[in-house]
Amino acid sequence: MTGFRTLLYKEILRFWKVSFQTVGAPVLTSVLYLMIFSHVLDKHVQVFDGVPYTSFLVPGLVMMSILQNAFANSSSSLIQSKITGNLVFVLLPPISYREFYAAYVLASMFRGAFVGLGVALASLIFVTLPLAAPGWILAFALVGGGILGSLGVVAGIWAEKFDQLAGFQNFLIMPLTMLSGVFYSIHSLPDVWQTVSHFNPFFYMIDGFRYGFFGQSDVSPWRSLGIVVVCFAFVAGLTLNLLSRGYKLRG
Amino acid sequence: MTAAAIRICGATKRYGDLRALDGVDLEIAEGEFFGLLGPNGAGKTTLISALAGLVRADAGTLEVMGHDVVRDYRKARQQLGVVPQELVFDPFFTVREALRIQSGYFGIRNNDDWIDEILANLDLTAKAGANMRSLSGGMKRRVLVAQALVHRPPVIVLDEPTAGVDVELRQGLWQFIRKLNGAGHTIVLTTHYLEEAETLCGRIAMLKAGRIVALDTTANLLARFATHSLKLRLAQPVPALPGSVSLGQGWLEFAIDRYDEVEGRLRQVREAGGEVMEMKLGEPDLEKVFVGVMQSA
Numbered sequence: 001m002t003g004f005r006t007l008l009y010k011e012i013l014r015f016w017k018v019s020f021q022t023v024g025a026p027v028l029t030s031v032l033y034l035m036i037f038s039h040v041l042d043k044h045v046q047v048f049d050g051v052p053y054t055s056f057l058v059p060g061l062v063m064m065s066i067l068q069n070a071f072a073n074s075s076s077s078l079i080q081s082k083i084t085g086n087l088v089f090v091l092l093p094p095i096s097y098r099e100f101y102a103a104y105v106l107a108s109m110f111r112g113a114f115v116g117l118g119v120a121l122a123s124l125i126f127v128t129l130p131l132a133a134p135g136w137i138l139a140f141a142l143v144g145g146g147i148l149g150s151l152g153v154v155a156g157i158w159a160e161k162f163d164q165l166a167g168f169q170n171f172l173i174m175p176l177t178m179l180s181g182v183f184y185s186i187h188s189l190p191d192v193w194q195t196v197s198h199f200n201p202f203f204y205m206i207d208g209f210r211y212g213f214f215g216q217s218d219v220s221p222w223r224s225l226g227i228v229v230v231c232f233a234f235v236a237g238l239t240l241n242l243l244s245r246g247y248k249l250r251g
Numbered sequence: 252m253t254a255a256a257i258r259i260c261g262a263t264k265r266y267g268d269l270r271a272l273d274g275v276d277l278e279i280a281e282g283e284f285f286g287l288l289g290p291n292g293a294g295k296t297t298l299i300s301a302l303a304g305l306v307r308a309d310a311g312t313l314e315v316m317g318h319d320v321v322r323d324y325r326k327a328r329q330q331l332g333v334v335p336q337e338l339v340f341d342p343f344f345t346v347r348e349a350l351r352i353q354s355g356y357f358g359i360r361n362n363d364d365w366i367d368e369i370l371a372n373l374d375l376t377a378k379a380g381a382n383m384r385s386l387s388g389g390m391k392r393r394v395l396v397a398q399a400l401v402h403r404p405p406v407i408v409l410d411e412p413t414a415g416v417d418v419e420l421r422q423g424l425w426q427f428i429r430k431l432n433g434a435g436h437t438i439v440l441t442t443h444y445l446e447e448a449e450t451l452c453g454r455i456a457m458l459k460a461g462r463i464v465a466l467d468t469t470a471n472l473l474a475r476f477a478t479h480s481l482k483l484r485l486a487q488p489v490p491a492l493p494g495s496v497s498l499g500q501g502w503l504e505f506a507i508d509r510y511d512e513v514e515g516r517l518r519q520v521r522e523a524g525g526e527v528m529e530m531k532l533g534e535p536d537l538e539k540v541f542v543g544v545m546q547s548a
Contacts, residue, residue, distance in 0.1 A: 018343075092303055
């Protein structure tokens with residue numbers, strides 16, 4: 001277990017040493033979103049009964065930060081280590097592929113949660129947030145962070161250059177998170193886009209997470225949790241399979 | 252009988268049509284200082300990578316201290332320290348952090364006493380708190396050696412550890428590695444500096460195109476393949492003499508098997524009207540063995 005614990009510690013220390021960039025910057029970006037969107041839309045839009053738009057927006061932004069940073073952590077750490085060649089330090093010791101997976105994903109979840117907490121705390125300057133069902137908040141944060149941390153591992157071991165990783169991030173992860181209901185309820189969309197949104201797993205992560213704050217959501221949180229857990233099982237299974245075969249890591 | 256530190260049976264690895272390893276059989280005993288030589292692309296690094304679990308062999312078995320590197324990888328890796336060829340480092344950490352982290356990967360906590368000893372032996376103590384980025388190439392190379400030793404592995408593999416390293420560091424490094432070998436560690440070395448291999452290694456394997464083409468003690472290889480050389484500078488050119496090669500600027504070279512052939516060669520030169528101005532006798536060296544083996548394989 002010491003090998004796993006050390007790898008987890010090293011992954012956390014890695015982003016913590018550059019926390020200005022890995023924690024501070026995403027918190028600032030989210031706060032800017034919050035200030036601008038709330039300034040423009042707060043008086044014009046109300047999604048849930050009795051919930052001002054700015055309050056509605058905060059859980060979406062928090063979850064988006066959790067997801068994007070969880071992905072960024074494992075993917076950027078792996079591709080940097082691959083390109084600079086220092087991944088060899090992790091591949092030479094007696095660390096199993098399961099320990100490798102768990103360490104990278106847990107560190108990603110940790111960074112996601114850390115940034116998410118930062119965004120939530122910063123938003124308290126502007127809004128008051130109810131906590132209708134905190135258990136759901138925790139559940140969706142954990143599973144969502146786990147999914148994106150795993151996807152980050154997949155992207156990190158698949159990509160051979162930064163360009164490919166940026167493609168994965170900008171053309172897959174970013175659109176799926178932005179179009180998942182962070183800024184709106186899907187009930188405000190035309191029917192066809194509502195249907196499309198139901199095929200986006202990120203929608204369930206955000207909708208379920210938001211339920212934990214307001215006790216209101218577009219779909220039942222149980223249904224969201226079920227879908228998100230199935231997605232996690234699928235992505236974790238895929239990632240563990242790639243790692244067990246040494247895909248692109250152990251020639 | 253000494254147990255095998257490394258046992259490789261029929262190791263094969265292909266990359267497309269290229270056979271990087273073509274059925275390698277090799278056994279290295281505990282405590283040996285072993286050299287693995289071969290031209291670029293011969294398969295040295297692939298063989299080391301297969302031993303270290305960085306590459307999976309298509310066929311064959313590889314064991315470190317009796318532990319299969321695939322089935323029993325945890326124990327096999329615990330017994331093996333590898334100094335990689337590439338000058339790699341993690342820019343996020345200081346030297347000490349990197350060594351503590353590497354110890355942790357091998358399941359060792361509170362390893363500072365041993366880390367301090369390695370740092371002192373590699374002349375790195377003053378750099379313990381320095382970030383890896385700030386170190387010179389030679390210093391980074393030393394840290395790589397240190398990282399391979401944190402878990403006190405009985406078998407140490409050094410893949411071209413002195414490439415691009417200055418003379419002083421090279422000597423310091425070999426002194427330390429010899430000390431480790433003296434303390435019972437098995438050392439496997441690949442290098443392009445053949446004189447290094449000749450001085451350090453008790454036994455040598457030469458690889459070409461993924462196959463072992465020579466395997467013997469260094470002394471036997473030198474005796475078997477290499478000849479002495481007799482070089483003469485003559486006052487004036489003489490007609491071509493059998494068994495000699497002209498080196499230009501008046502120099503002639505004869506290949507001889509034993510020193511008692513010198514007199515016969517000198518007589519041959521005198522009879523051809525040559526006057527000897529200068530003479531050099533060359534010892535057999537591994538470079539000649541290497542060239543001979545590679546040409547005949």
